[in-house]
Amino acid sequence: MSASPVVYVIGTAAPPIFDWPTLFRLLRERGWKPHPVLSPVAATWCDLDELSTAAGVDVRVDLRRPTEPDPWPKADAVLAAPLTFNTINKWAGGHNDTLALGLLNELMGEGVPIVAAPCVKAVLGSHPAYLRSCRLLSECGVNAVDQAEVLVRREQDKVRFLWPKLVDAVDRVVPQQALTESDDEHARKLDDST
Template sequence: MEPLNHQGRVLYVVACAAPAAAGLPRLVTLAQTSGWQVHVVATPMGERFIDIPELERLTGDLVRSAFRMPDAPKGLPPADAVIVAPATFNTINKWAGGIADTFAVGLLCEMMGFGVPIVAVPLLKDALARHVAFGRSVAALRKMGVHVLFDPAAPPEARMPSWDRVMQELHSVVRGRQTQG
């Protein structure tokens, strides 16, 4: 099957505070190669795990992590899809519960309301993956239409799929939405 042409389509990449976030330049490059216009959003703690200057250089846009003031111009074009990777325990639980206390989580809640295709890739410690709140939150997000790429049976060191796999999953989800519409 031929990959879809995503030329000019807007992809938000939401990064949380986990070591895998340091690899976001690879994800951005893969997405751009597929024709996506990429915009990066980070949780406040996620900023500590990413190379903001490098991501801004790659995307030609600011990395956002804070709410804009009411008189500030809107900074992001409407999204056609979203990847949340790595998604932490905290972000997954707040997002599923509708606790929009950060720009990133508020944006994710809105994207769900707009019906934008979303792929979430949780990355967390094994003990947190076993926490009952996490399981409920993943189930709730899936029920709301979020594609959660997480295998609880995988060993912790293998839970984060490659960026290539994340992009394959995004294209599959977007393709599925297009064939349904």
């Protein structure tokens, strides 16, 4: 494993996306190397240059061509935040029509640990399709964060996430020690314990 574990940060068009630079700073302080992916609509809301600078790598929005190499290293973890009602339902249904959804589908299939933080209005959160989608994703191993624990409403209906809690959730699903140990160090520890 590398000294700086890679976390793909996937976001869709919900208000917490405006504070992504804070998330990237926190991830980097914890030793993570964020690699941001935005849904096409979220990309129209954001300053991509600002986000790329904050993350230290270019933001990806579009699917690459089949002949293009993958520009990023493999992900050690995924933080999908914020996720909209639409994205959660499409993801659970296996839709693959954007880079964000494609990566969520592929990485879930590969067993990469995923922390998902929805940002959904209460009226949509009680919709039967949404509830089924959340259950299915949870059964598939997605670590869903209760939005009531991380979402803060501010004046004029502005909402934001408590990013430190989400970074804590990523740290819980992928302990840093496991990421920074080389395979040789891990084998040596196993030999020493027997």
